[in-house]
Amino acid sequence: MSYEFWSSKNVKARKPYRCCECSAAIAVGELHNYGAGKFDGYLVDQRLCLNCDLIISEGFNADFWDDEGFPLTEVRSTLRDEHGIDDAHAWAVERRQARIAKREDEAAATARATRAANEYRP
């Protein structure tokens, strides 16, 4: 069981949809994630609200899911039961913010190093 190919991007809904993970309504005009690809020989597609997309993305980043994919419709219960995460959204937001902060720290360190190198006069 694995993905042969997969591609996803954020799109605006041209008609009403439901999130494949949490069943929340996706309204016309609402930004959400659309993914499509081939899994186990079948062409499949899915629409995810941005909350679920964030949680699932952070699950991949945390190595909670592998190339067999994530447990669709059971992401929150899996995070709770297997990883002790009661509030999946808060967990995902915290992880995303920590990664952004780390990237900004690295960018600032690189800028400091570049400045120091440029100012260096032997």
Ligand SMILES: [Zn+2]
């Ligand atoms: Zn959702």
